[in-house]
Amino acid sequence: MQLDSTAAVRSASWRRIAAMLFCAALVAFACDDDDPQAPTEDGPPAVGLTDPIWEYDRTQGQSITGGYVYRGPSVAALVGKYVYADHSSRRIWALSYDGATASNEFLTTMPDGLSSFGVAEDGELFACGWNSVNATKLRGFSESGGVYTLTDAFPNLTFNQPVDLQNSGDGTDRLFVVQQGGIIRVFPNDPAVASTTEFLNIAVQCCGEMGLLGLAFHPDYETNGFFFVYYSLAGGTPWRARLSRFHVSGDPNVADEASEKILLEFNDREGNHNGGGMCFDDDGFLYLAIGDEGSGGDPYQNAQNREVVFGKILRLDIDQNVDTAPYYGIPADNPYAVNTWGFREEIFAWGLRNPWRISHDTTTDRIWVGDVGQGSYEEIDIIESGKNYGWDCREGMHDYLGPPDGPSPACPQ
Numbered sequence: 131m132q133l134d135s136t137a138a139v140r141s142a143s144w145r146r147i148a149a150m151l152f153c154a155a156l157v158a159f160a161c162d163d164d165d166p167q168a169p170t171e172d173g174p175p176a177v178g179l180t181d182p183i184w185e186y187d188r189t190q191g192q193s194i195t196g197g198y199v200y201r202g203p204s205v206a207a208l209v210g211k212y213v214y215a216d217h218s219s220r221r222i223w224a225l226s227y228d229g230a231t232a233s234n235e236f237l238t239t240m241p242d243g244l245s246s247f248g249v250a251e252d253g254e255l256f257a258c259g260w261n262s263v264n265a266t267k268l269r270g271f272s273e274s275g276g277v278y279t280l281t282d283a284f285p286n287l288t289f290n291q292p293v294d295l296q297n298s299g300d301g302t303d304r305l306f307v308v309q310q311g312g313i314i315r316v317f318p319n320d321p322a323v324a325s326t327t328e329f330l331n332i333a334v335q336c337c338g339e340m341g342l343l344g345l346a347f348h349p350d351y352e353t354n355g356f357f358f359v360y361y362s363l364a365g366g367t368p369w370r371a372r373l374s375r376f377h378v379s380g381d382p383n384v385a386d387e388a389s390e391k392i393l394l395e396f397n398d399r400e401g402n403h404n405g406g407g408m409c410f411d412d413d414g415f416l417y418l419a420i421g422d423e424g425s426g427g428d429p430y431q432n433a434q435n436r437e438v439v440f441g442k443i444l445r446l447d448i449d450q451n452v453d454t455a456p457y458y459g460i461p462a463d464n465p466y467a468v469n470t471w472g473f474r475e476e477i478f479a480w481g482l483r484n485p486w487r488i489s490h491d492t493t494t495d496r497i498w499v500g501d502v503g504q505g506s507y508e509e510i511d512i513i514e515s516g517k518n519y520g521w522d523c524r525e526g527m528h529d530y531l532g533p534p535d536g537p538s539p540a541c542p543q
């Protein structure tokens with residue numbers, strides 16, 4: 131759509147002048163003639179805020195860890211429920227959602243911290259422990275008489291700071307544990323497994339909230355050997371974040387570390403709120419969750435700014451430009467594909483704070499995110515195209531007023 135015709139510019143100018151005169155005449159009122167959310171012929175349409183489908187407050191925890199809709203073979207009572215947790219309180223819950231209302235049930239408490247979840251090729255769910263030493267366990271779930279129990283899924287294995295767990299979807303039934311320090315370990319999905327193999331080892335900035343943060347295997351990994359990682363580059367400030375594609379080597383348990391192709395790379399002024407989780411939808415598009423850049427209260431007002439990648443869910447077509455930079459393209463139905471407002475065309479949804487773990491449920495074709503709150507509420511969102519999930523106008527289902535800098539000026543008034 132051509133938006134800068136002389137007639138449109140003249141019309142907009144006259145509207146602006148009329149608004150200024152109107153405001154000048156109403157000195158007793160706080161009249162805003164420059165509301166960025168106001169629909170105009172030459173601006174984007176206004177988008178309202180979408181509430182989470184669930185929130186919890188500080189009585190339950192203070193840092194959500196998003197999970198998966200359970201589709202595994204072992205725990206019939208969990209099938210179709212979204213299993214998630216709180217990193218701080220270590221509580222694990224299951225959320226049922228029928229498209230309109232949600233109900234929540236407590237399952238159990240992780241004994242030694244919790245950082246992430248992952249599923250095997252058959253859908254079986256595992257929780258990644260978190261105790262910051264090289265002794266972290268992966269735990270599975272069982273249920274009897276309504277009582278949920280965690281099991282030591284791989285008694286012979288321990289990991290160092292796992293932050294993600296993925297399978298390669300290629301029929302080999304292997305699991306890949308992403309360690310924050312830059313190593314991905316692979317092993318067969320067998321409780322008796324005695325050792326792991328180092329699949330990838332790259333230099334990253336670690337740790338705090340930085341490091342190797344996410345892994346996703348191409349839906350056609352079995353034939354093309356492509357996988358994607360998101361990580362913090364080793365080095366000083368400003369920090370840099372990168373999304374890359376790698377290729378497996380001739381050994382199926384070892385990646386070709388020289389095969390890196392960079393899809394996205396950008397400066398990041400704060401060490402926290404990096405997100406980094408990824409998933410694919412049924413159309414084969416890659417989703418990447420990125421935090422609001424960091425600090426507290428979104429001081430850069432990023433999450434509501436569609437000109438930047440921070441505080442967004444991005445959606446990339448990684449089957450475009452396979453052999454040439456930038457090694458991805460924009461899906462034609464992305465909400466800001468070929469926009470004239472300077473918005474990032476990769477954006478699928480926005481208004482996120484620190485989305486920590488994203489997953490796609492093929493049965494319902496829903497994308498689930500746990501978005502870490504500021505100081506009061508943790509939330510669960512189902513991510514849909516073109517929606518604004520509220521931060522930093524809202525925290526959970528509540529208006530967010532700061533501190534330190536207050537909500538973005540772009541928030542609807």
Ligand SMILES: [Ca+2]
Binds near residue numbers: 400421
């Ligand atoms: Ca950051």
Ligand SMILES: [Ca+2]
Binds near residue numbers: 427429431536538
């Ligand atoms: Ca702010």
Ligand SMILES: [Ca+2]
Binds near residue numbers: 182481509520521525
């Ligand atoms: Ca929100």
